[in-house]
Amino acid sequence: MSATFQTSASGPSIQGRAAERPGSMREQLPTLASPPFWYMHHPARWQLVEGEWLPQLSEMRSDPGVNRVDKDGNTDQAELAYRRKGWTIIPWDVEPGGYCVAFEGHRGPVHMSKWEKPSVFAGQLTIKSDGAGYWAFCRRLLADGIIARPDERFIDLIIADHARKVDDLRGRAVTQPAVATSLNIEEERLAVMLAAKERLVNPAAPKAKK
Numbered sequence: 001m002s003a004t005f006q007t008s009a010s011g012p013s014i015q016g017r018a019a020e021r022p023g024s025m026r027e028q029l030p031t032l033a034s035p036p037f038w039y040m041h042h043p044a045r046w047q048l049v050e051g052e053w054l055p056q057l058s059e060m061r062s063d064p065g066v067n068r069v070d071k072d073g074n075t076d077q078a079e080l081a082y083r084r085k086g087w088t089i090i091p092w093d094v095e096p097g098g099y100c101v102a103f104e105g106h107r108g109p110v111h112m113s114k115w116e117k118p119s120v121f122a123g124q125l126t127i128k129s130d131g132a133g134y135w136a137f138c139r140r141l142l143a144d145g146i147i148a149r150p151d152e153r154f155i156d157l158i159i160a161d162h163a164r165k166v167d168d169l170r171g172r173a174v175t176q177p178a179v180a181t182s183l184n185i186e187e188e189r190l191a192v193m194l195a196a197k198e199r200l201v202n203p204a205a206p207k208a209k210k
Helices: 076-085 131-143 154-172 177-201
Strands: 037-041 048-051 052-055 058-060 100-103 110-113 118-121 124-129
Touching: 048 154, 048 177, 052 131, 052 177, 058 076, 110 118, 154 177
Parallel strands: none
Antiparallel strands: 037 058, 048 052, 100 110, 118 124
């Protein structure tokens, strides 16, 4: 006996919703998983960027079993060890929304900085970097006192190391004319380093408000 289905004009209507792709079909980054990380800074690490001294940041990753991170990814002992050596661990929340961002990857979560922009085309992963945004973040770390301003003695060591490189190039340029181009570039960089240090030691007086 066949069944006959009828609709009632007075009955409740059932609304559908847009179909969703299964979790296994969501777009994922074709790369290895990577753990969360925190930026950190040591007082001796600085770099010259666009004529000013900015902090050269490193990363502490919660990679289980690596660099005193425990098997569960707890970083307490790692942080203690770094701080004893003079490092400053930079909290995520110093940047609005946090600077460590998680993406879904084929083999687990992939953590990158908010200034790295991944995209996938034809199965290939490319990552664009927002350098201007990152350097602005580094400047804010100094302006907000998260990282102390550089001690000029550390800057002097960096400058002295570069001056030795310039002296070596000058000696080689006598017999190797091809070195002259590199020498000019490094001499200009040395001059910028010295000028940036002068601004650091003797900052311009703030303009008086009218």
